[in-house]
Amino acid sequence: MIEIETLQQRLREFADERDWEKYHSPKNLVMALSVEVAELQEHFQWLTAEESLALDEETRDAVALEMADVLIYLVRMADRCGVELADAVRRKLVINAHKYPAD
Amino acid sequence: MIEIETLQQRLREFADERDWEKYHSPKNLVMALSVEVAELQEHFQWLTAEESLALDEETRDAVALEMADVLIYLVRMADRCGVELADAVRRKLVINAHKYPAD
Amino acid sequence: MIEIETLQQRLREFADERDWEKYHSPKNLVMALSVEVAELQEHFQWLTAEESLALDEETRDAVALEMADVLIYLVRMADRCGVELADAVRRKLVINAHKYPAD
Amino acid sequence: MIEIETLQQRLREFADERDWEKYHSPKNLVMALSVEVAELQEHFQWLTAEESLALDEETRDAVALEMADVLIYLVRMADRCGVELADAVRRKLVINAHKYPAD
DSSP: OOBHHHHHHHHHHHHHHTTOGGGOOHHHHHHHHHHHHHHHHHTTTTSOHHHHTSOOHHHHHHHHHHHHHHHHHHHHHHHHHTOOHHHHHHHHHHHHHHHSOOO | OOBHHHHHHHHHHHHHHTTOGGGOOHHHHHHHHHHHHHHHHHTTTTSOHHHHTSOOHHHHHHHHHHHHHHHHHHHHHHHHHTOOHHHHHHHHHHHHHHHSOOO | OOBHHHHHHHHHHHHHHTTOGGGOOHHHHHHHHHHHHHHHHHTTTTSOHHHHTSOOHHHHHHHHHHHHHHHHHHHHHHHHHTOOHHHHHHHHHHHHHHHSOOO | OOBHHHHHHHHHHHHHHTTOGGGOOHHHHHHHHHHHHHHHHHTTTTSOHHHHTSOOHHHHHHHHHHHHHHHHHHHHHHHHHTOOHHHHHHHHHHHHHHHSOOO
């Protein structure tokens, strides 16, 4: 279990201790986020859909750490934008439920 | 507060009820994730770093919902890859603390 | 037929006439390029590989215009970076021929 | 000078000689294109706009080769989609001239 708010607090301290605040504008962070997603995507570019569902253990582990990078930059960026990510997700789930009724 | 595991369970049910599983290969989901990050990035492409730190309320709200989409696809993808995202984040924080010592 | 150098010149004039130079830093342009690639990618995210090889005419047309946007931003960015794109491609083709021998 | 059509022909032969056609669906190629753009973007993520306009020679050279990769995948993808890229660019320039009148 991990709470987004707890993670956000830890990342803020981590950046503060390294004097990274000056680099962590939302503009820079969204670029870094985009680069991390591409590193994740790179594992899948030549795979078939079926192969992508049956990763070997080594690839799954590498993929897991890339996903962690994506989440870390997303949560850091939310903090620097003053966005409440958990609240935004709740709102988005309601929007999606209306947009795509289950039948 | 939102737990990743709870969100993962809700997204799984949401996809099941809509018969989306056949579209939700990791390969397709990482493409969708990448597209969502670009929609987020689009808000920042012509801003200065300073402007990106001082979003007006309307932009912040739009940005929040794009961030929610990113998190939703990331969590859904982790589920389809059999990745424990919270565990991966914990491991990555340890790796980063060693890679970037505070002093 | 279109030469990259001719396109670069036209895009430079186009930007100058609109006073866009101040927005066209390489940093901003690579973000815009990335967003355009995502708009292209969006057409393919839920398609199978086979479906992506057999686009209907309307989709192919939309895809063509997204590809044009990608090329336009790439050529504009090369200009603002002082990069000779045609020369870089020639060098890269030599590198690739050595890296991936045909047999 | 490099013509897009000549480059397209060379890339087709290069792929044929290596039996890569089976990997080169538009879906896979757009993913590879997106990854190459991210490798380009990575050079700029922590730079200011001003720094991005004054790259040192080594960075400019690395950036040039990443741009070449972007162009190579774009041209290869256009070929596999049956898209006439030069024609699409011409159409897009007309569209842009109408959309953004110079004054």
